[in-house]
Amino acid sequence: MNSLESLKIDLKGLKDEETSLEFTLDDTYLEALDGADVKKGSLHVSVSIRKATGFFEFNFHTDGEIVIPCDRCLDDMTLPVDTDNCLIVKLGSVYSEEDDVIVVPENEGILDMAWLIYEFVALVIPIRHVHAPGKCNPAMTQALEELSSDRSSDEESNQPIDPRWAKLKDLNISK
Numbered sequence: 001m002n003s004l005e006s007l008k009i010d011l012k013g014l015k016d017e018e019t020s021l022e023f024t025l026d027d028t029y030l031e032a033l034d035g036a037d038v039k040k041g042s043l044h045v046s047v048s049i050r051k052a053t054g055f056f057e058f059n060f061h062t063d064g065e066i067v068i069p070c071d072r073c074l075d076d077m078t079l080p081v082d083t084d085n086c087l088i089v090k091l092g093s094v095y096s097e098e099d100d101v102i103v104v105p106e107n108e109g110i111l112d113m114a115w116l117i118y119e120f121v122a123l124v125i126p127i128r129h130v131h132a133p134g135k136c137n138p139a140m141t142q143a144l145e146e147l148s149s150d151r152s153s154d155e156e157s158n159q160p161i162d163p164r165w166a167k168l169k170d171l172n173i174s175k
């Protein structure tokens with residue numbers, strides 16, 4: 001059974017009023033999700049499913065860490081994950097997802113949690129995520145600093161310049 005298959009829950013097969021499941025998800029899970037931006041991580045997910053009249057209540061607790069590129073230096077950075085989420089799952093005629101209510105086709109009765117868990121994790125990622133101060137890739141930090149100082153000091157630079165450029169400058173001024 002691959003890691004994505006085990007995240008499919010057969011709702012009609014749930015016999016007990018309460019079911020608790022535990023999953024350990026790693027890079028294999030993230031890589032198997034076609035189109036996921038996050039490719040590396042290590043997550044632990046606890047799911048408790050409560051059977052009620054006409055619906056199932058799913059409570060998720062996900063913790064661990066994911067590895068994503070830093071916005072500033074583009075090196076990998078580790079982001080901690082610790083999130084609780086609740087979903088109401090019902091059986092109906094066609095699949096639908098609205099707010100926290102998911103309708104699963106009754107003839108299949110399968111809830112695929114793979115993307116749902118990924119979405120919980122993706123919500124934890126801040127829009128701008130960078131390494132802690134001083135932890136960025138030093139080479140990239142230096143390159144970025146040089147780039148920004150080049151831009152600001154170009155005009156008032158007193159360095160001797162190539163005579164051909166000096167001529168061009170004169171031409172520009174006399175225009």
Ligand SMILES: [Zn+2]
Pocket residue numbers: 070071072073074075077130131135136137
């Ligand atoms: Zn960084």
